[in-house]
Amino acid sequence: MATDYDASRKTEDEQKEESREARRLTSGEQDKTSGRIDEDETELAESYELPGADLSHEELAVEVTPRQNDEFTCTSCFLVQHESRRSSPAADLCSDCA
Numbered sequence: 710m711a712t713d714y715d716a717s718r719k720t721e722d723e724q725k726e727e728s729r730e731a732r733r734l735t736s737g738e739q740d741k742t743s744g745r746i747d748e749d750e751t752e753l754a755e756s757y758e759l760p761g762a763d764l765s766h767e768e769l770a771v772e773v774t775p776r777q778n779d780e781f782t783c784t785s786c787f788l789v790q791h792e793s794r795r796s797s798p799a800a801d802l803c804s805d806c807a
Contacts, residue, residue: 719727776782779792785806796807 776789780789781792781795781801782789783803783806784801786803788803790803794803794805796802796804800807
């Protein structure tokens with residue numbers, strides 16, 4: 710077997726720990742915390758947004774443009790659509806609602 714003389718050498722404590730780990734794995738013993746993920750519950754809870762939360766301090770940056778001459782408002786879904794989406798020339802319904 711080839712020996713890598715440049716590799717770092719293990720201390721006696723590391724060798725003992727490896728042998729304990731090998732014995733534990735071969736005996737079928739399982740670590741009870743091996744399936745758990747280490748997470749900070751507080752950090753995880755802060756990422757959730759609850760329905761009905763107070764968002765009065767939040768600001769939205771949305772640019773609203775007025776309806777253009779080649780657009781119409783559908784009388785069923787109330788969405789502003791392009792003229793090409795009109796179901797018929799006389800109706801103010803988009804092709805999805807018609």
